[in-house]
Amino acid sequence: MYSxxxxxxxxxxxxxGEIPDANGIGQVGNEKCGDIMKIYLKIEDDMxxxxxxxxxxxxxxxxxxxxxxxxxxxKSVEEALKLTNKAVMEALEGLPPVKIxxxxxxxxxxxxxxxxxxxxxxx
Amino acid sequence: xxxxxxxxxxxxxxxxxRVLKEMLPYFNEIYxxxxxxxxxxxxxxxxxxxxxxxVAAAINAKPEEIYFTAGGTExxxxxxxxxxxxxxxxxxxxxxxxxEHHAILHACQQLEKEGCAVTYLPxxxxxxxxxxxxxxxxxxNTVLVSIMAANNEIGTLEPIREIGAILKDKPTLFHTDAVQxxxxxxxxxxxxxxxxxxxxxxxxxxxxxxGALYVRKGIKIVSFIHGGAQERRxxxxxxxxxxxxxxxxxxxxxxxxxxxxxxxxxxxxDKLINGIIERIPEIRLDGHPTERLPNNVHFCFKYxxxxxxxxxxDAEGIRASSGSACTSGALDPSHVLLALGLDxxxxxxxxxxxxxxVTTEDDIDYVLDTLPxxxxxxxxMSPLFNQQEGGKTxx
Numbered sequence: 008m009y010s011x012x013x014x015x016x017x018x019x020x021x022x023x024g025e026i027p028d029a030n031g032i033g034q035v036g037n038e039k040c041g042d043i044m045k046i047y048l049k050i051e052d053d054m055x056x057x058x059x060x061x062x063x064x065x066x067x068x069x070x071x072x073x074x075x076x077x078x079x080x081x082k083s084v085e086e087a088l089k090l091t092n093k094a095v096m097e098a099l100e101g102l103p104p105v106k107i108x109x110x111x112x113x114x115x116x117x118x119x120x121x122x123x124x125x126x127x128x129x130x
Numbered sequence: 131x132x133x134x135x136x137x138x139x140x141x142x143x144x145x146x147x148r149v150l151k152e153m154l155p156y157f158n159e160i161y162x163x164x165x166x167x168x169x170x171x172x173x174x175x176x177x178x179x180x181x182x183x184x185v186a187a188a189i190n191a192k193p194e195e196i197y198f199t200a201g202g203t204e205x206x207x208x209x210x211x212x213x214x215x216x217x218x219x220x221x222x223x224x225x226x227x228x229x230e231h232h233a234i235l236h237a238c239q240q241l242e243k244e245g246c247a248v249t250y251l252p253x254x255x256x257x258x259x260x261x262x263x264x265x266x267x268x269x270x271n272t273v274l275v276s277i278m279a280a281n282n283e284i285g286t287l288e289p290i291r292e293i294g295a296i297l298k299d300k301p302t303l304f305h306t307d308a309v310q311x312x313x314x315x316x317x318x319x320x321x322x323x324x325x326x327x328x329x330x331x332x333x334x335x336x337x338x339x340x341g342a343l344y345v346r347k348g349i350k351i352v353s354f355i356h357g358g359a360q361e362r363r364x365x366x367x368x369x370x371x372x373x374x375x376x377x378x379x380x381x382x383x384x385x386x387x388x389x390x391x392x393x394x395x396x397x398x399x400d401k402l403i404n405g406i407i408e409r410i411p412e413i414r415l416d417g418h419p420t421e422r423l424p425n426n427v428h429f430c431f432k433y434x435x436x437x438x439x440x441x442x443x444d445a446e447g448i449r450a451s452s453g454s455a456c457t458s459g460a461l462d463p464s465h466v467l468l469a470l471g472l473d474x475x476x477x478x479x480x481x482x483x484x485x486x487x488v489t490t491e492d493d494i495d496y497v498l499d500t501l502p503x504x505x506x507x508x509x510x511m512s513p514l515f516n517q518q519e520g521g522k523t524x525x
Contacts, residue, residue, distance in 0.1 A: 009441075017438070018445055023511050034513065038475035041435055041454060041463070045513040061513035065437035065454070069511065 009066060010100035016070035021077050024059040030127055033119025036112050042068045044116040046076070050124050053084045060116070067106035068113075074098050075113035084124070090117055133447030135493045139333075139425055139486035140282055140310060141451055145376065146335040146487075152379040153337065156372040164369050165360065174371050181378025185342050188381040189327065190318045197343045197351075197361050198374050202309040202330035205343040206233035206276075208354040208365075209305040209326045210241060212345060213274035215352040220245035223272045227251045227259045227288075228469040230278050231307055233328075235465070238276075251277075253469050256418040257286035264293050272302045279311035279322075283453050283466040283482060284417030285426025287315065294323025303349065309333055309341075313384035314392060314423050319344055331373065335487065336380030340373030395424040395485050398494050402427050402483065405498040410505050416470060416480065425485040430472065433515040434508040436463075436480045442504040443481075448497055453480040475514070 009017070024047075031048035042064035049057040058080050060072040075095050079087040092110035096102050102110055136144075145153075156177060162170030164178050179193070186193040199205045214222055219241065226238055228250045238248045249267045251259050259277055268275075275297060280287050290306050297304045305326040308317055313334030319327055326349070330341040345351055357366025399422075403415060406429060416428040431439065436452030443450050453464030454477070462468070463477035483497065509515040 014441075017441060020511065038473075038478070038514065041474070041478040043513055061511060063433065063512040063514050064435050066441045068435070069438060 008103055009070075010102075012074075012098070012100040013067060013070040013102065016073040016099065017066040020060075020069055020073040022059050022073065022080065023061070025061065026057055026059050029059075031120045031122075031124025033116050033121070033123050035115045035119050036064070038063070041065065042109065042112055044068065044072050044112050046072075046116045046120040048120045048124055050084060055079050055082055055084065055087055064109065064112075065106070067102055067109040070099055071095050071102070071109040071113040072116070075110075075117055079117060084121055087117060088121055090114055133496060134449075135447055135489075135496060136449045137483045137485060137489065137493070137497070138449050138451050139489075140285075140423075140482065140484035142332045142338065143335045143486055144488075145332075145337050146380060146383060148383060149336055149376045149379045153372040153376040156375050161371075164371060165358065174369075177371060177375050178369055181374045184378035184382045185329075186344075188312075188317070188385050189329075189344060190320050191344050192347060194362070195319075195344055195347055197345060197365050198369060198377070199341045199343055199365060200339055200370070201341040202231070202307065202328050202333075203233040203341075204354070205328035205330070205341050206231065206307055207237045208343055209276065209328060209345075210234070210237050210274065211354050212326065212349065212351055213276075213303050213305065214241070214246070215350050217273060221271055223247045223249070223269050225249045225251060225264060225267045225272055225275045227253060227277050229253050229257055229281055229283075229286075229466045230276070231282055231309065234276055234278070234307055247271075253286075255470055256421070257281055257284050257416070257466065257470055258418060258421070259288050259293070261289050261292045261296060265296055268300070268302065274303045274305060276305040276307070279306045279308040279317070279327075280314065280423050281417070281466060282310045283464055284428045284470070285310075285423035285484075286417045287311070287421045287423065290322045290324065298323055310423060313381070313388065314425060316388065319346070325349060331377035331380055334380050334384045337373050337376040340370050340377050342377065391487065392424040395489070398485055398489060398491060399424055399427055401491070402485075402494050402497060405494070406501065409498065409502045414472070414476065416467065416472075423484075425489075427483040427485070429481055430467070430476045431479040431481065431505050432476060433512045434479050434505065436478060438508055439479070439481050439504065442508065443500070446500050446504070448500060451482040451484070453482065454478045 026047040029047040034045040036042040047059045062072040092114040095110040162174040164175035303325045325346045327344040332338040412432040414430045436454030467477035
């Protein structure tokens with residue numbers, strides 16, 4: 008049911024953890040629906056120097072978080088804001104229809120973390 | 131070598147090779163249609179009759195009270211229709227429980243659309259239906275009480291005999307879905323006082339696609355599937371002869387090994403339950419500690435999600451199951467877990483491990499060696515798990 012890419016990112020997730028001095032943190036989802044994603048960003052000179060995640064959720068949720076962090080690492084904030092759930096899904100070589108919301112959640116988590124960064128920066 | 135440990139026997143069992151051997155001639159040697167009058171047909175009819183007697187003997191019924199079906203779901207649906215036979219649905223009341231299999235629950239919901247009133251009895255924290263609640267829910271127009279003998283997710287055994295006793299002298303029919311109980315615990319329709327009972331062969335090492343419904347003699351039967359005159363004109367369609375033969379053999383074998391095997395599985399089950407409790411903090415054993423199927427282990431692990439747990443176990447060669455929403459493609463976790471009073475978050479972290487004939491103590495040891503690391507790893511990944519507090523408090 009899952010692509011090899013999803014299984015790879017589920018079993019060997021990239022960028023798991025927290026960033027103690029993160030300057031942008033976003034959390035989306037809720038326990039009731041079974042998925043929570045929390046993204047930590049370290050942004051310097053409008054560049055995403057580091058990104059980490061923590062996720063409560065199914066295989067697709069963990070793989071989507073992992074892939075989304077990979078896709079924005081080293082990118083500019085502007086580029087990161089352009090990340091879509093479709094791009095996450097494509098990079099994962101597809102998700103089953105019932106799991107598409109996981110990629111949506113990953114996109115939202117990144118945007119929430121960038122929003123938090125902008126708010127902290129007073130923008 | 132890569133491990134391959136099947137611990138999902140509640141989902142289905144393999145077909146026992148002795149059962150398969152019994153079935154094989156009925157595909158291409160004794161392939162007659164049991165309705166045919168010639169010798170080829172008569173041989174097939176004889177095989178069906180033998181299987182009917184085997185099934186009847188296993189539950190202390192008469193052969194003429196056994197009707198073969200395509201499985202547990204058909205049996206459940208049919209039982210509901212039989213209870214309503216010749217009655218005005220709008221004046222009928224059915225009592226069932228909140229933790230029934232969807233074959234009963236969704237069929238009851240359909241009957242509600244057709245005008246029936248249905249009471250879904252709640253269960254206690256262990257998943258037990260209270261006998262008193264059945265008495266209290268009874269109305270003069272209650273045509274049927276349908277309570278499962280054993281729950282398919284959490285393994286809790288329901289007080290069927292006690293419910294049977296209170297319904298004994300009442301016109302209300304009593305049906306039990308014994309799909310999980312058959313072959314696992316003694317099933318006796320007289321002792322239990324049930325009027326109808328559903329079973330499915332693939333849960334006790336028989337083939338898929340065949341089941342049976344027991345209907346006590348004297349109860350008016352309405353057909354559910356219309357057509358030919360099979361099953362004494364009550365269930366149309368050419369008999370699944372190999373499947374029926376397999377079901378008969380499987381039930382006979384299950385009866386022979388039942389007491390020994392249930393004792394062996396209970397020991398392994400309790401070793402696994404106690405081992406998990408000793409090794410992993412912040413978990414909940416679901417289902418009744420003792421009044422449960424000999425092969426069922428069910429836990430909720432806080433802060434993590436069941437599908438991730440299941441896939442991680444699968445990667446280590448352990449085949450289990452979960453009641454989390456993600457595994458069913460639904461938005462909500464299992465209705466059974468919610469009926470126990472669990473919150474959504476906890477229910478999402480569920481894991482069912484069901485043992486079987488092939489399960490050894492080594493398998494249990496392997497699960498106990500493997501599971502704690504997986505739970506730990508997923509918890510370290512979870513934003514709900516507070517590492518600073520050593521995982522002892524909820525964030």
